[in-house]
Amino acid sequence: MIAAAWQIARKDLRQELRSKESLNAALSLTVVLLILFSFAFDPAAEDSKQWSGGLLWLVYSFAGALIVNRSFARELMNDCLEALRASPVPSSALFLGKAVACFLILMGVELTALPAFCIFYDVSLLGAPLMFIATLALTTWAVTVLGTMFSALTVNLHMRELMLPVLVYPMLIPPLVAAIELTRGVITGEPASEIWFRLLIGFDIIFTALAVALAEVVLTD
Amino acid sequence: MIEARNFTYMFYGFAAAWTVIVIYVITLVSREKKLGQEVATLKKLIAEKEQSR
Amino acid sequence: MREKLLYGLGLAAILYLVRNLYVIFLVLPDEMAQGAIYRVFYFHLPGYFTAALCYLLAGIFSAMYLITRKWKWDSLAAAITEVGLPFAAMNLITGMIWGRIIWGIWWTWDPRLTSALISALIYAGYLMLRQAIPDPTERAKNSAVMAIFAFASVIFTYKSNEWFRTQHPGPVLSIRTGGGTIDPQMEWMLAHNLFALLLLAGLLLAIRWRQEERQREIESLRREALSFS
């Protein structure tokens, strides 16, 4: 099962690295939004350290929606999804493989855009780098596991690009709030309550379990 | 003074609660009509096709 | 028979609600601190409970669909989610009007308000998803999965907001924090109006459920018409 999931993830990553369709889109969207937001919210303001973390997560969640959208959509051409369903790969492995690929792609985009954020908003994350990386990984997984699930649920819709964010963002509010609080803690140097970590871990565990359990249902007719 | 305002807003509150329900009932009724018409036309269409077979 | 039952139920719900209105306006006195405005509470709280019950049942019905794959569970889940939303709207709107007087603002990002709004958004999303899937089997299956995710995330949002609250105590409704201080007469009235709204919700559910079944019949007829060519 893990081997099959890894084969799927590797295939998705290879496809993405060849075409770079969502990588390029997500990365440029991230940078554009960071610039745009700097007009709406003055990065030089006194209290910028209080809200810049929240802004970062807004931007990241937009990039995430772009990336998970492609996850199942890229199987549509030439009916690859049907061929995958007809293959012996268990649905849970197919789902996990795709989620892992999305996770790695989104992490790549986030890490690449991070220096731009630090420079534009005069922010240093070096105060608690491990804390930030942990927050980044846990939240990115929350976004990708739920996003990939809804990518599968909406794959046959005409308006899936619009539907996916509308359906997923409300459900992502708790982990994003946690990420914002934790990131603010890292930026201001006053560590946030560990309760937010527990929230993130709890969310990741519950929703990963739910998604893996329901993958079979979603992927067979 | 505050009493009068309270009273007006209380009225708004009840009006809003009832309006929501009334609007929903209206959408239900209009949908009921639409569905009935659609079933009728489809049944007619199928009967015609059945005959011409 | 079913028709008559529905009409009877409708009449009973209306009579009950009118009787409640009479008591609310003419029998019960004003609340001491809040004056007349507190009366929206008789719709605010029962509306919330009705919506919450609808959400809960929507989750259960959806799980039943996935287990049994019987159409009735799918149409029931769709119907009850939709019926729950007007009650959620009733809850939110009366709450906002009350907040305008007592707090002086229409909206505040109090955890309870926030999670009520998020839940309504999520379930509106569920209905949008249903509308967007043309194939009945896929629609039933995918929306059932979405309903289960929705329920999990509503519970999660609610729970995490409680954690959130322990950090930032926000303005919370006086009657609820009062615990046992609520007047028994008022509590009775709340229960009465809750029953009335539940009765109304049951009636709406029955109507909406039948419509959902009819919708499926239409889709099947369309398919049948296509199969002739």
Next chain:
Amino acid sequence: MQGSAVMLSAQGVWRYFGDFPALRDITFEIEAGACVALLGHNGAGKTTLLKLLARLAAPQKGTIAAPPLTDTGYLGHGLGLYEDLSAIENLRFWGELHGAAAEASTEWLKRVELDHVAAAPVRQFSRGMRQRVALGRAFQHFPKLLVLDEPFTGLDERSVKLLQEVLREALGRGSTIVLSSHQIPEVMALATRTLKLDRGRLV
């Protein structure tokens, strides 16, 4: 291969679209080594039935006994190829999922005379070339059961010949084939048996 063992069977199978039965009370048995042609009008339920046989969907009533997915090759309407990956990468990916040996993919490309462009992305291939690669996706792991939905539709002449050849070989190895088609002559040259569907019923 035991001669007349049952490879595939359906018992009172119903599949619905909403309330409308797309398949009605389908019962049949297919013995190992047979080549069954599934005939019928558009909308008669051929694709639905083939999907059930390839375990892409489950019947709402009745049972289907089919070999596990590792032993099944399914070719639907789509080619099932990734445009950004090369021919060999595509075949290797599908081969690994089905547990085929690595050599099977290279062998296949040689056989269809595409080994000189094995490393080129499928995006650059002509229609006929893609079809030849795609056949490899369904055949390279030597499945015991082949489920093919309109395999001859849209093929160029060369691919038609190739497909007939490969299907004969598969039958020679003892594989079982179920295929639907509009091209009656091509199919009847191979088929040992036919099943005809009319509005969801076997006739």
